[in-house]
Structures are given as C-alpha cells and as structure tokens.
Amino acid sequence: MRAISNHLPTAELQALDAAHHMHPFTANGELADKGVRVITQAKGVTLKDSEGNEILDAMAGLWCVNIGYGRDELADVAARQMRELPYYNTFFQTTHVPAIALANKLAELAPGDLNHVFFAGSGSEANDTNIRMVRHYWAMKGKADKSIIISRKNAYHGSSVGSGSLGGMSAMHEQGGLPIPDVHHINQPNWWAEGQDMDPEAFGLARAQELEEAILELGEDRVAAFIAEPVQGAGGVIVPPDSYWPEIQRICDKYEILLIADEVICGFGRTGNWFGSQTVNIRPHIMTIAKGLSSGYAPIGGSIVCDEVASVIGGGEFNHGYTYSGHPVAAAVALENLRIMEEENVVGHVRDVAAPYLKQKWEELADHPLVGEAKIVGMMGSIALTPDKATRAAFAADAGTAGYICRERCFANNLVMRHVGDRMIISPPLVITCDEIDTLIARARKSLDECLEALKEQDLLKAA
Numbered sequence: 331m332r333a334i335s336n337h338l339p340t341a342e343l344q345a346l347d348a349a350h351h352m353h354p355f356t357a358n359g360e361l362a363d364k365g366v367r368v369i370t371q372a373k374g375v376t377l378k379d380s381e382g383n384e385i386l387d388a389m390a391g392l393w394c395v396n397i398g399y400g401r402d403e404l405a406d407v408a409a410r411q412m413r414e415l416p417y418y419n420t421f422f423q424t425t426h427v428p429a430i431a432l433a434n435k436l437a438e439l440a441p442g443d444l445n446h447v448f449f450a451g452s453g454s455e456a457n458d459t460n461i462r463m464v465r466h467y468w469a470m471k472g473k474a475d476k477s478i479i480i481s482r483k484n485a486y487h488g489s490s491v492g493s494g495s496l497g498g499m500s501a502m503h504e505q506g507g508l509p510i511p512d513v514h515h516i517n518q519p520n521w522w523a524e525g526q527d528m529d530p531e532a533f534g535l536a537r538a539q540e541l542e543e544a545i546l547e548l549g550e551d552r553v554a555a556f557i558a559e560p561v562q563g564a565g566g567v568i569v570p571p572d573s574y575w576p577e578i579q580r581i582c583d584k585y586e587i588l589l590i591a592d593e594v595i596c597g598f599g600r601t602g603n604w605f606g607s608q609t610v611n612i613r614p615h616i617m618t619i620a621k622g623l624s625s626g627y628a629p630i631g632g633s634i635v636c637d638e639v640a641s642v643i644g645g646g647e648f649n650h651g652y653t654y655s656g657h658p659v660a661a662a663v664a665l666e667n668l669r670i671m672e673e674e675n676v677v678g679h680v681r682d683v684a685a686p687y688l689k690q691k692w693e694e695l696a697d698h699p700l701v702g703e704a705k706i707v708g709m710m711g712s713i714a715l716t717p718d719k720a721t722r723a724a725f726a727a728d729a730g731t732a733g734y735i736c737r738e739r740c741f742a743n744n745l746v747m748r749h750v751g752d753r754m755i756i757s758p759p760l761v762i763t764c765d766e767i768d769t770l771i772a773r774a775r776k777s778l779d780e781c782l783e784a785l786k787e788q789d790l791l792k793a794a
C-alpha cells in the first residue's frame with residue numbers, strides 16, 4: 331500500500347477518507363459528497379489544512395487543546411515515557427510512577443476532600459465508572475435501591491451506552507436502545523429557549539426545584555445521585571442563571587444525594603478557576619475529568635472522588651477497570667500539561683487577561699442584528715441567532731439551518747466556530763492572546779454579516 335501522507339492532493343485524501351473512514355456524529359454519505367476538510371498541522375491557536383489555509387481554532391479542537399497546539403515539551407515527555415515504560419496495568423497489586431504522580435497532583439489541585447482518582451481513557455468511560463461507583467456506593471451502605479441517577483435534558487456526558495444515557499440528547503437516545511434503566515432527566519436551565527415570560531432568576535430557581543420535585547416523586551430512598559456540567563457545553567454553552575446552582579446544592583444536601591460535577595469541559599481552567607465547581611460554588615462528591623486534563627495531547631479521563639465515597643468503595647473489591655486506566659504515556663503527558671499550566675499561570679491568564687477581554691468583545695456581538703443573547707463564562711461562550719431579538723423567536727426553518735450557514739461562513743473566513751442548532755459556540759485555547767481574540771471577533775462579525783445576507787437572500791429570516 332502506498333504511504334498516505336500530507337503530500338497527496340486534497341481530493342485524493344478526501345476520496346480515501348470517504349472510502350474507509352466512518353466519522354463520529356456524521357452522516358457519512360453526505361460528508362463524502364461535500365468533501366471532508368483535511369487538517370495537517372497546528373501551532374498555538376492556528377490550524378493548517380491541506381489547501382494551506384490558516385484557520386483560527388476557536389473550539390480548541392473539541393474543547394480540549396487548552397495550552398494550544400505544538401508544545402514540544404509534551405512530545406518529549408511522551409517519547410521519554412514510551413522508551414522507559416510504554417505500558418503497564420494498574421490492576422493486580424501493581425502501579426507505576428506516572429499514575430502515582432498524576433493522582434497525587436489531581437488530589438492537590440481538586441477542591442475540598444476530592445482526594446482519590448479512578449482513571450479512564452475518556453470522559454465517556456469516566457462517566458460509566460461514575461454510574462457503577464455511585465450505585466455500588468449505596469449498595470455497600472445497605473441501600474441497593476438507591477440506583478436512580480438524575481440528569482438533565484440536553485446535557486452531554488459522553489457517547490457510550492452508559493454515559494449517553496446520562497446525557498439528555500434526544501437524538502442520541504433515538505439510536506441503539508438508550509437510555510439504560512434508572513436514569514431520570516429533568517429540564518435544563520436554558521432561559522433563552524425555554525424561559526418564556528419568566529424573569530431569568532425566577533426561571534433558574536424553578537428549574538433547580540425540578541430536582542427536588544423529581545426526588546420526591548421517585549422517592550428519596552431510590553435516588554443515588556445528580557449529575558450535571560457546571561456550565562453545559564455541547565448543549566450549546568448554556569449558562570445557568572445565578573439562582574440555579576445554590577438551589578441545586580441545597581437540594582443535594584437536604585436529601586443526601588451524591589453530586590457528580592461533569593468537569594470534562596469546565597475543568598482545568600476553562601471557566602477561570604481550576605474547576606467549574608469553584609466558579610459556580612458547589613461541593614461535588616465526584617468530578618468527571620478528561621479533555622483539558624491532557625490538553626488533548628493523549629486520551630485520558632477519570633473520576634476524582636471524595637474521601638467518603640472512596641473509603642466506602644474501598645471496603646471491598648470494585649469489579650471495574652479499563653486496560654488503559656492510568657496509561658503511563660497518557661498520565662505522563664497529562665502531568666506535563668498540568669506542570670506547564672502551573673508554571674505559565676494559565677489559569678491566571680484566563681482569569682485576569684483573556685476572559686475579561688473576551689467577555690467584553692463577545693458581549694458586543696449582541697449588538698449584531700442576527701444575535702439575540704451573547705453569554706460567556708471564562709473561555710466558553712455562545713450566541714443565540716434569532717430572526718427577532720425582542721421575542722427571542724426561533725427561526726421558522728428547521729433548527730440548525732441558520733447555525734449551519736453561519737458555521738460555513740466562519741470556515742470560509744478561517745475561523746472554527748461550532749453551531750449547536752442555531753447557537754454559535756466558542757471554546758478557544760486558554761493561551762489565546764488579546765490580539766488573537768481581536769482576530770476571532772473580527773472573523774465572527776464578518777461571518778455573522780455574511781450569514782445575515784444569506785438568510786435574507788434565501789428568505790429564511792422568518793420567525794417560527
């Protein structure tokens with residue numbers, strides 16, 4: 331077989347890709363017709379494609395390349411670890427230095443008594459661990475009936491059978507027999523789309539109180555845990571009203587429900603603190619981590635677990651684990667990523683420089699005729715596209731029609747901005763500079779202008 335390299339013409343790479351590569355969350359037949367974009371290199375916040383375009387990646391890959399692309403230190407650490415000990419497991423009374431060091435580092439960084447780490451290969455796997463861990467925790471305490479996990483509609487917790495069940499994406503539940511039993515979904519705190527005439531804070535409180543209603547309806551003796559992202563990511567960067575999280579914490583405390591914070595996106599500086607739980611001021615029993623843990627340089631995830639849960643689980647054998655739990659190369663890369671984040675004060679850069687600047691520029695986009703609300707927490711932002719700001723109307727066209735047009739305009743203007751329905755979202759590398767933020771905003775504004783023109787031309791600027 332001929333070597334497949336970056337030097338082949340784009341069309342040839344596209345044909346080879348279409349022939350044998352099934353893409354995630356993609357209509358592969360359609361993709362083959364459109365032609366896939368081939369990314370060949372990246373440095374800092376900039377991607378390069380096979381046509382030589384230089385694209386500002388305002389999504390940090392998939393919310394993960396927090397320290398930016400092209401950091402040689404991580405490549406060096408990976409090569410060194412592969413030579414020294416490329417693999418060993420942590421199952422049968424064995425361990426290795428990268429797993430020890432990373433678990434200790436995470437216990438130091440995590441708030442409160444979150445002092446114990448169960449490693450996984452991804453966020454999905456970590457949430458599968460969490461399902462089994464919280465149910466087993468209650469069983470160990472003699473309360474095996476406490477097995478229901480409450481989650482939220484439009485939450486994203488991964489794509490395996492378990493984590494996809496925790497998630498509240500209806501399009502995922504329609505395929506493959508999800509959700510598994512004993513997962514219950516309440517409504518999300520999405521004021522823009524669902525708040526109707528309510529004041530945002532009253533709406534936030536009402537949506538939090540749905541947790542209490544669900545516990546009372548299902549029975550306190552049946553509910554094991556509540557899981558949520560501090561700020562929903564893949565659901566469209568839904569920033570909850572300030573009233574939401576204090577009420578959720580009150581309810582979890584009152585009914586002694588375990589609180590799982592899915593920090594896969596919010597963790598490791600994304601919201602301006604090390605963890606999103608600190609930004610929204612909650613005290614989870616378990617945090618799910620992945621993505622920014624290694625800045626995406628190696629696949630690794632995990633659960634950071636509090637003293638109480640770890641001690642109960644440790645009272646017997648927990649029949650669970652992955653071949654790659656604590657993989658030495660991935661753990662070494664994650665550790666080096668955290669070392670760089672501390673040494674370069676990346677969280678401080680977000681909190682004091684990048685996030686305040688981005689917030690100011692991002693919120694100015696709300697002046698654009700196509701933009702309803704512009705929301706942002708730290709380095710994750712969203713704008714809602716609307717044909718009518720005053721009424722917060724959705725478009726008459728299928729959801730995502732306008733968003734897709736906008737995303738295509740962004741790509742044409744060398745900007746990666748993703749659409750979720752008709753919300754446009756960003757989550758740039760945390761190391762982005764103010765100059766680069768200016769470029770991001772200028773390209774976003776140009777793309778919004780072009781999208782507005784396209785919607786007018788196609789007679790799509792109509793309210794539902």
Ligand SMILES: *Cc1c(COP(=O)(O)O)cnc(C)c1O
Nearest residue numbers: 452453454486487488594595620
């Ligand atoms: C991406 C994501 C996951 C799943 O992580 P994978 O590594 O893709 O399995 C889980 N939770 C949240 C909040 C995520 O954004």
